[in-house]
Amino acid sequence: MERAMSRSSIRPLILLFVALVPAGGCSQVPRPQPVEVNLLAVNDFHGHIQPTRFSHRNATGEQLSLKAGGIGALSGLLAEMRARDPELLFVGGGDLIGGSPPLSAMWADEPSLRALDLLDMRLSVVGNHELDQGREELLRQVRGGCRSPRPDRACRFESVHPGIGFTYIAANLVDRRSGEQLFPAYRIERVRGARIAFVGAVLEDVDTQLSRQSMQGLRTLDEAQAINAQVPTLLAQGVDTIVAVVHQGGATPEAYDQPDCRQLSGPIVEIVRRLDPRIKVVLSGHTHQGYLCRVGEVLVTQAGSYGRLATHLTLRIDPHRHRLLEAEARNLLVDPSRYAPSAEIGALQQAVERRSQAVLGRPLARLAVREVPQAYDDAGESPMGNLIADAQLAATAHLGAQVALTNPGGIRAGLVLEPGQAEVSYGQVASTQPFNNSLTIVTLRGAQLRELLEQQWQQDGFRPLQPSASFSYSWDPGRPGGRHIVADSLRIDGRPVRDGDLYRITVNSFMAGGGDKLSVLAEATERLDTGLNDLEALIDYLQARDRAGSPAGHSLAAGRIRRLEDGRPEE
Numbered sequence: 001m002e003r004a005m006s007r008s009s010i011r012p013l014i015l016l017f018v019a020l021v022p023a024g025g026c027s028q029v030p031r032p033q034p035v036e037v038n039l040l041a042v043n044d045f046h047g048h049i050q051p052t053r054f055s056h057r058n059a060t061g062e063q064l065s066l067k068a069g070g071i072g073a074l075s076g077l078l079a080e081m082r083a084r085d086p087e088l089l090f091v092g093g094g095d096l097i098g099g100s101p102p103l104s105a106m107w108a109d110e111p112s113l114r115a116l117d118l119l120d121m122r123l124s125v126v127g128n129h130e131l132d133q134g135r136e137e138l139l140r141q142v143r144g145g146c147r148s149p150r151p152d153r154a155c156r157f158e159s160v161h162p163g164i165g166f167t168y169i170a171a172n173l174v175d176r177r178s179g180e181q182l183f184p185a186y187r188i189e190r191v192r193g194a195r196i197a198f199v200g201a202v203l204e205d206v207d208t209q210l211s212r213q214s215m216q217g218l219r220t221l222d223e224a225q226a227i228n229a230q231v232p233t234l235l236a237q238g239v240d241t242i243v244a245v246v247h248q249g250g251a252t253p254e255a256y257d258q259p260d261c262r263q264l265s266g267p268i269v270e271i272v273r274r275l276d277p278r279i280k281v282v283l284s285g286h287t288h289q290g291y292l293c294r295v296g297e298v299l300v301t302q303a304g305s306y307g308r309l310a311t312h313l314t315l316r317i318d319p320h321r322h323r324l325l326e327a328e329a330r331n332l333l334v335d336p337s338r339y340a341p342s343a344e345i346g347a348l349q350q351a352v353e354r355r356s357q358a359v360l361g362r363p364l365a366r367l368a369v370r371e372v373p374q375a376y377d378d379a380g381e382s383p384m385g386n387l388i389a390d391a392q393l394a395a396t397a398h399l400g401a402q403v404a405l406t407n408p409g410g411i412r413a414g415l416v417l418e419p420g421q422a423e424v425s426y427g428q429v430a431s432t433q434p435f436n437n438s439l440t441i442v443t444l445r446g447a448q449l450r451e452l453l454e455q456q457w458q459q460d461g462f463r464p465l466q467p468s469a470s471f472s473y474s475w476d477p478g479r480p481g482g483r484h485i486v487a488d489s490l491r492i493d494g495r496p497v498r499d500g501d502l503y504r505i506t507v508n509s510f511m512a513g514g515g516d517k518l519s520v521l522a523e524a525t526e527r528l529d530t531g532l533n534d535l536e537a538l539i540d541y542l543q544a545r546d547r548a549g550s551p552a553g554h555s556l557a558a559g560r561i562r563r564l565e566d567g568r569p570e571e
Contacts, residue, residue, distance in 0.1 A: 385466025
């Protein structure tokens with residue numbers, strides 16, 4: 001029998017064993033290696049199933065114009081990107097629906113939601129236009145069903161609306177009574193072992209973008225504070241990086257595809273500066289701009305509007321240290337000539353177009369020109385704005401209206417006659433004003449009218465109201481805020497506007513309630529809801545002018561707004 005080993009002889013063997021065995025056990029667990037996560041983001045899609053005109057300057061400064069966007073090209077782009085990375089995440093920056101052209105709006109935007117589901121969208125922040133029809137309609141669109149304030153549109157494309165498969169998020173949209181969030185504050189996605197949290201926020205002053213009825217029972221919180229409040233919970237869940245998705249934006253003079261631009265301005269900048277420093281990427285929206293900017297160390301992107309651009313982000317993440325190492329972004333042009341639609345999306349688009357054609361293709365009236373542009377000149381005047389304001393005054397003059405003013409946000413497109421087209425169609429006209437507003441006549445003193453014009457200058461820039469032919473004025477860009485309008489320049493039917501006199505002004509119902517921060521209109525003590533629809537007023541005007549042998553519309557703005565140059569007096 002062998003003699004037992006002494007303690008002194010055992011000790012060297014133990015040390016040898018410890019030296020040979022890796023720390024942590026019998027087999028070393030490898031650390032997770034950094035991974036790349038790809039995202040594709042769109043914002044302000046607004047139900048644009050078909051491509052629309054997109055103008056931009058190329059690297060040499062040449063102005064280019066082409067049709068871009070649409071669900072077909074978007075599906076082709078996604079298919080190409082997913083062939084390279086099957087785990088790519090498709091996300092939205094809000095306003096995916098609402099303010100839509102009639103091809104989507106006439107079906108309560110259900111075909112657009114169906115398309116986004118087929119494209120495997122994972123999440124989107126709530127935008128202001130998602131709430132155009134109020135909370136109950138949005139909840140129906142999300143959850144499914146047919147009980148709708150729009151029974152003439154809901155469940156007409158398909159007999160049952162099944163709801164959507166992606167998640168709407170908004171940390172700062174809460175029930176006014178309970179204080180609870182209407183939608184989840186965030187969604188966490190797992191890709192290649194990395195956990196990415198997306199936290200959403202709609203613009204805090206969303207109530208200025210909607211009617212009082214649409215915001216009934218809801219309120220919003222500060223965007224940055226609401227997002228920051230989610231950070232401790234997310235870190236406790238072990239997320240590796242946090243992406244803020246904010247339906248608020250800015251603008252920059254730099255090109256839509258300029259990497260790391262540094263001239264971003266607007267409300268989104270202040271929001272980003274107040275975010276938790278652990279948030280390094282912000283997807284923005286609302287302002288319909290394309291940019292790839294840096295605000296300090298934070299990458300802030302936006303993909304224009306209507307699906308004509310899409311932002312491709314690549315996040316390099318270290319799951320071991322729960323850290324974002326690097327973030328890069330590109331804005332891609334969604335070009336239908338390059339990206340062919342998938343079979344499923346192509347079939348959906350054809351079905352929508354076929355079923356809509358009988359209504360939307362109906363010819364209405366001739367125009368005086370081949371194109372009435374939506375674009376604004378240096379003074380802030382638009383040919384399409386002129387046309388709409390003239391139509392609204394024509395509809396309400398018999399009720400005593402002297403002037404009509406319409407807001408630029410209510411004008412969604414211009415009018416263009418395609419080659420061989422003699423008359424503009426119902427679908428084209430309906431695309432210009434999709435909000436179904438009624439016309440309201442308010443009474444303002446001359447001083448209030450001038451104050452209203454001063455409210456065109458807001459935090460996010462100059463938002464020029466479009467006047468009817470009966471009204472004109474001048475403004476001076478060299479003057480300080482609150483004094484831009486040249487006081488004695490206001491004219492109604494060629495006569496000076498006097499501060500103490502009363503004037504009857506036609507506006508749409510959204511403006512009449514103080515929408516777009518036009519508080520002067522909400523304070524008007526005399527108002528008449530005419531019950532007249534803004535779109536019907538435009539159609540009636542176009543047809544009446546055509547019947548009279550003088551079709552409406554101009555290629556250039558009419559010069560009703562005059563901008564003084566360099567502060568020089570008027571001639």
